[in-house]
Amino acid sequence: MSENTFLAPTMMESLAARGHVVHGFDLNQHQVAFAKNRLKAKGLKAKVWRGRLQDFKVPKGARYDVAHCFVSTFKYIDTEAGAVSSLRRMAAALRPGGLLLLGLHLTDYKNSPPDHERWIGRKPGIRVVSDTWSAPADRKSRTEAMRTRMRITEKGKTRVEETLWDFRTYSPAELKALIAKVPSLRLVACHDFHYDLGSTRRLDLAYSDVLLVMRRA
Template sequence: MKKARKVLSSTAWYDSPLYYDIVYQDYTRPETQFLEAIARKHGPVRMGPLRILEPACGSGRLMESLGRRGHTVHGFDMNRHMLRYARARLAKAKIKGVTKLGRLESFRCKTRTPYDLAHCLVSTFKYILTERGARRHLQLVAQSLRPGGLYVVGLHLTDYQQSVPDHEQWIRQRGGVRVQSDTWSDIPNRQKRTEACRTRMCVREGGKQWKEETHWDFRTYSPGELRKLLKSVPQFSLIACHDFHYDIRRKRKIDNRYGDIVLVLRRNA
């Protein structure tokens, strides 16, 4: 078997969109249903198709799933491999989605009709490494939404008391491809507000097996740090909090009780 290849890059594993897509495939359905339920409950458009923006849309798994349900889907990402993959899947599904190159911290939204809903799940928001960048991102999303429009952001909160690296594993299969993904998050650095993360992907395909490692930093957020950031963006009001169970009946607060949080932000008029 080939030795693990070390890749010192923040997004190297995103250069293989199919494998990423396989790892996250089971989340697509509950996330899609959750986003629709949130829009029905809190959004400016309770019935009918929505205009949806996905910052850092990746492989387009949610764009396809929401597009198949009749919504208009627009997304951007900084990784060209992901965008190519997302475009191909939308074309195959005959969905007229728009995918563009752009960064979370500085994207330009040129659409004439503002969005009803935007979403950024699975901790992607934590790729923005500075407070200024995070604030700018929220402001840009707010500008692209109509008044009353919603931004749903899912992220893992930081426990600064954590004394050992956190480890999560996914093993998923599609067709003849098996992917095992192990992700470790190191003990957070409170001063720098970063946590070093590492994903090792082990892929088995066509009788071959190989491993690839990606290293990156995430920005850390304690409940207090997250509340402070949200306070600094008056364009949004926090209207509900949930968790990665994606159950609209299961509510929570921004607190230490459970790491995974989903924020529902409403653009103020």
Template sequence: MATWYDHPQYFDMVFRDETDAEVAFFEQAFDKFADGKVKRLLEPGCGSGRLVVGMAAKGYDVTGLDLSKPMLKYLRDRMKRRKLPGTYVLGDMTEMNFDEPFDATFCTFNTFRHLLDEAAAEKHLRSVAANLRVGGIYILGFHLIPMDADPECTERWRASHGGTNVSVTLRVMDFDRKKRQELLRVSVKAVKRNGKVEKIRSEFPLRIYTPTQAKKLLAKVSDVLAIEGIYDFDYEIDEQREFDNDLTDAVFVLKRI
């Protein structure tokens, strides 16, 4: 059975509907929080690159970085088809080293949680800061887990594009608060226009954060990144959230100081 990350087209289809809202929020956040003009952008852990494409289509100079060769190839081919310029880097989001600083960086929808320990998470944040100009911003989004959260969770999505119908099931297979990890299984069934069926299954761990644990982590890097705004996945620029135990779908706007 094939794996999720070897089939970027399905990954892209599932989250495509979120793109317009995120792109609009990014631009609003640039205007509200960044010092000076924002032109050069970086997405660490860009995956299939739906946000790279979305921001490049708006005229930004965008660099996407990822560890997956299939994801980067899919992104490169898609940008080429749309005749959009971009830069694609095979690399680790904890060890980034670019010649010029970026004006803004973004990493949303739990990519950050693939960093499985505190050291890697802090290293990533400091690597972002080192590649971000003073006054630039980092938009970081990931789910937080309340202390009373039900560890048994299943989510399902459906998506269609170009005659292909995709159904996705995301299930929590294991949940360990002590180790601060949950194991997720993603099952994908794709039915193509010609009737061919493709099934994909992947399992991967993600790091768990409560609001308190996220607050402690961000405090560790407060010498280089300051919290300027807190939002949720509704992406309403005029509706900030409190950093409290009710915050679950968190989007942090961090400024390089």
């Protein structure tokens, strides 16, 4: 039986559809409602609640085989203490031998130009153009300013939604130092965002998007 503790609606859905016990949380009530509705519409069961990575709680007695936190969500935690607390909580929620999967974008402070990423999504009756800009990372404050603008066209009308936030940055050395503060977790493998389990990589700057696999002692 596998369980997961972090919410990614599609991942939760596919794990639940395979018969796993799935739990997840998100800070944002709309994300929680979205995931609940989507699971319900597919007749799938999963526990979803509102929680913060820094101080979340899992249901009493729950012990998980797998916990995951992908697409740089971990970088929303804005302090080192919060990041340590989050890793400790995830480790404590795993059974011995359980795996923590953490996916995030690494920072090269020597080469961190402003960046822009665009995706376009379409469904019948709706089109979304999403632009995300990141400012150069600031080594001293360990932050990179982010801005996302979504241009949403629905029923012939377009509206724009914009979000501004700061991500906490991680060089490979900063990430290694963080993991070292949680001795119950051991880094066992790294992959890139192609999620090819046959292809591992080192925790360095050769590839900036990294998926860490950590095992609970």
